[in-house]
Amino acid sequence: MTVTMSSESSPVNLQTPPATPPATEPRAAQGLFKRNPPIAGEAEAIEAAKAGDPEAFSKLYALHKRRVYTLCLRMLGNVSEAEDMTQEAFLHLFRKIGSFRGESAFSTWLHRLTVNLVLMQLRKKGLQLVSLEETINPSEDDAPKRDFGSRDPHLTGSVDRVTLERAVASLPPGYRMVFVLHDVEGYEHNEIATMLECSTGNSKSQLHKARLKLRELLRESGQSLQPAVLKEAVR
Amino acid sequence: MKNSQQLESTMSCAEFQEQLPELFASGNGGVPSDPNLQAHLDTCENCSALVRDLQYIADQARMLLEPAQDEPSDDVWSNIQNKLKSEQAEGGFPSSPPLPS
Ligand SMILES: [Zn+2]
Numbered sequence: 001m002t003v004t005m006s007s008e009s010s011p012v013n014l015q016t017p018p019a020t021p022p023a024t025e026p027r028a029a030q031g032l033f034k035r036n037p038p039i040a041g042e043a044e045a046i047e048a049a050k051a052g053d054p055e056a057f058s059k060l061y062a063l064h065k066r067r068v069y070t071l072c073l074r075m076l077g078n079v080s081e082a083e084d085m086t087q088e089a090f091l092h093l094f095r096k097i098g099s100f101r102g103e104s105a106f107s108t109w110l111h112r113l114t115v116n117l118v119l120m121q122l123r124k125k126g127l128q129l130v131s132l133e134e135t136i137n138p139s140e141d142d143a144p145k146r147d148f149g150s151r152d153p154h155l156t157g158s159v160d161r162v163t164l165e166r167a168v169a170s171l172p173p174g175y176r177m178v179f180v181l182h183d184v185e186g187y188e189h190n191e192i193a194t195m196l197e198c199s200t201g202n203s204k205s206q207l208h209k210a211r212l213k214l215r216e217l218l219r220e221s222g223q224s225l226q227p228a229v230l231k232e233a234v235r
Numbered sequence: 236m237k238n239s240q241q242l243e244s245t246m247s248c249a250e251f252q253e254q255l256p257e258l259f260a261s262g263n264g265g266v267p268s269d270p271n272l273q274a275h276l277d278t279c280e281n282c283s284a285l286v287r288d289l290q291y292i293a294d295q296a297r298m299l300l301e302p303a304q305d306e307p308s309d310d311v312w313s314n315i316q317n318k319l320k321s322e323q324a325e326g327g328f329p330s331s332p333p334l335p336s
Contacts, residue, residue, distance in 0.1 A: 057319070061312060066302035073305065086307045090315050095322075155288045161298045168299070183296035189260055201256075208256040211289045218292070 039063055042106060049097050057094055064107060065090075068114050074180045075118045077169060085121060089114040111185065119195060122173075155215065158222055167217040175210035182207050251275045251282050259289065 042063060048056035068089050072082035092113055100109060168176060168184075177196070181187045182203070187195075189203045196203065251272060258267055267273045276283050 052323075054316075054319075058312075061315070065311075066306050069307045069311075070302040070305060074299075083307045083311050087311050087314050090311075091318055094315075094319055155291050159291070159295050161303075164292075164295055165299060165303070168296075179296070183293050184299045186300070200260075204256040204260045208259065208289075211259075211292050214292050215285075215288050 039107075046097065046100065046102075046106060049094065050100075060093070061090055064110055067107065068110065071111060071114055071180075071185070072118060074168065074184070075115070075177060076122075077173070077176070081121075085114070085118055088117050092117065115181065115185075115195060155218055155222065159218055163218065163221055164214075167214050167221065170217060171210055171213055175206060175213055178203055178206040179210035179214070183211075246271055246275045248275075248279060248282055251279070252285070255286070255289070258286075259293070 041059070045056045045059040045063070049060055065086065069082060069086045072085040072089070073079065076082050076085065089110070093110060096113075100106065168179060171179060178192060181192050181195070182189065189200045189207075192198075192203045193200045198206075254267075254269075254272055258272065261268075267276060276286060
């Protein structure tokens with residue numbers, strides 16, 4: 001008797017949308033999703049803040065505090081440092097808001113400012129963000145050595161937000177930085193290379209290693225997870 | 236001159252995986268334009284599973300852009316307000332590091 005397997009499609013079918021669509025923002029072209037649509041009332045608040053209106057500062061803070069704080073928390077991995085940097089970022093913002101010309105989205109500008117502050121802070125602490133040596137002499141340990149057979153579960157459909165967030169948090173800092181900047185925040189490799197003072201090749205390689213490491217972490221945590229199909233059925 | 240008869244065996248998994256950082260960075264969703272890479276991807280289950288998983292991870296990362304419910308404590312805002320007030324009282328903001336334009 002022959003059993004026809006229809007569940008596995010061609011292995012090269014890589015451009016199908018992910019099983020779980022992004023929660024909120026529409027899928028824009030790659031690299032564009034960080035350029036956020038303007039928020040209602042934001043433009044007015046920016047103008048009023050430029051004129052020194054304290055209410056407007058308060059509004060801008062309320063609109064952006066979560067994004068800024070989340071970004072700091074991911075990059076720093078520590079609540080108290082993340083709060084300190086959030087404070088610094090908004091202080092810088094309010095001191096410098098007069099120089100915001102609206103050429104980029106306000107949130108893009110604010111995020112870049114935040115990333116720069118966090119990176120400055122990390123450098124002060126002497127953290128080497130990108131290990132050059134490792135990239136020049138890639139160690140075999142980084143390669144996925146084990147041959148994953150077809151019986152192993154695929155990740156697709158099995159990773160929820162909490163699981164992914166936890167896995168990202170356990171990445172080594174240098175990997176986490178590049179992953180957050182590229183895959184979460186949407187920066188291009190050349191932008192990351194400038195921010196981290198490394199080569200674009202270095203940025204690409206760090207990102208790849210970060211994803212490999214995440215795959216490993218997610219596979220480990222996935223051992224106890226039900227396959228997504230079962231979860232769907234139970235619901 | 237065609238040299239495609241041996242495509243399937245010309246590349247090892249290690250060689251294929253060496254190309255992955257560039258492949259993903261090319262912004263084509265992990266789809267190689269190089270026929271050698273495509274041939275390996277078509278015939279190697281391990282590498283195609285790897286590429287699929289890595290692409291999936293990259294896609295799922297966007298879920299994280301929208302912030303979680305975490306937010307900074309109220310102290311952060313009161314500290315900001317206090318600093319702004321004292322700086323304004325001293326007559327303007329002090330100079331600070333240059334910002335991105
Ligand atoms: Zn292979």
